[in-house]
Amino acid sequence: MKNNKTYLLALLTIVLVFNSCDTNTEEFQTVSPSDSFETSSGSVIINPLSNTFEIVVTASEAHTADRSVPIEVSSESTGSALEYSFSGNVGIRAGELKGSTIIGFDLVNIPPGVTKNLILRLVSTSEEITITYTKICVSNDVELAINFDDYPDETSWEITDSANSVVESGGPYPGETAFNGYYTLPDGDYTFTISDAYGDGICCSYGVGSYVLGLPACLTTLGQGAEFGTSESFTFSLP
Structure with a gap:
């Protein structure tokens, strides 16, 4: 009889210990939050007053410590890496369900009037967000x-309109080392032509010269060059 009581007491002790361990395991078990983008797409018009986009990542539940959620650029993005910048992760503070980071777009490196896509992916879930961006500056x-x-006495240039009429021109420039000119042109299609009377351009046999035509308010280059023969031309449109 004593042996039976001893056996039952030992069995009861084992059951109690097992239940206690199981309860503690559930109490201290940590569940990893699931992250997702707040939206799957967005768009931004790039100009001097607007050149950023905010990305928001949400968590399924709050965490007890600050977290850094890694993000990578998809190879399916159509933009160049020179056109945007971001930290590569989104920080979510302890006890919070959201975090954000800012995508900065480069006004200089983005060509005007061309729509491109930046596709970002959450490393943990492979979820993606597509940001469509277009640079528009009037x-x-x-x-x-x-x-x-x-x-410099061999260099001259001109801008002609769609009717082939000269609207602006300049040169030659004897004794000069550099030239800067500013012109306001009406809406339309234009051709810029730079010429060298000797036929060897402005670089690089007899000095290093170059030229740039651009829209300074938009930080946009319309055309540039240095090495050419007798002349070279390119077209551009305004606005």
Whole structure:
């Protein structure tokens, strides 16, 4: 009889210990939050007053410590890495369900009027967000900057409109080392032509020259060059 009581007492002790361990395991078990983008798409018009986009990541539940959620760029993005920048992760503070980071877009490196996609992916879940961006800047003020070679008296240029009428021109520039000109042109299609009377351009046999035509208000380059023969041309449109 004593042996039976001893056996039952030992069995009861084992059951109590097992239940106690199981309860403690459930009490201290940590569940990893599931992260997702707040939205699957977005768009932004890039101009001097607007060149950022905020990405928001939400968690399924709050965590007891600050977290950093890694994000990567998908190879299916159509934009260049020079056109945007971001930290590569989203921080979510302890006890909170949301975090955000800012995507910055580069006004200089994004060509105007071209729509591109930046696709970002959560490393943990492979969920994606597609950000469509287009640079639009309305300006009719153009700037021409020329650094001459050793023979500025050979350099001249002109801007013609769609009717092939000369609307602006300049040169030659004897004795000058550089030239900067600012012009306001009406809406329309134009052709810029730079010429060298000797036929060897402005670089690089007799000095290092170059030229840039752009829209300074939009930080946009319309065309640039240095090495050419007798002349070279390119077209552009305003606005």
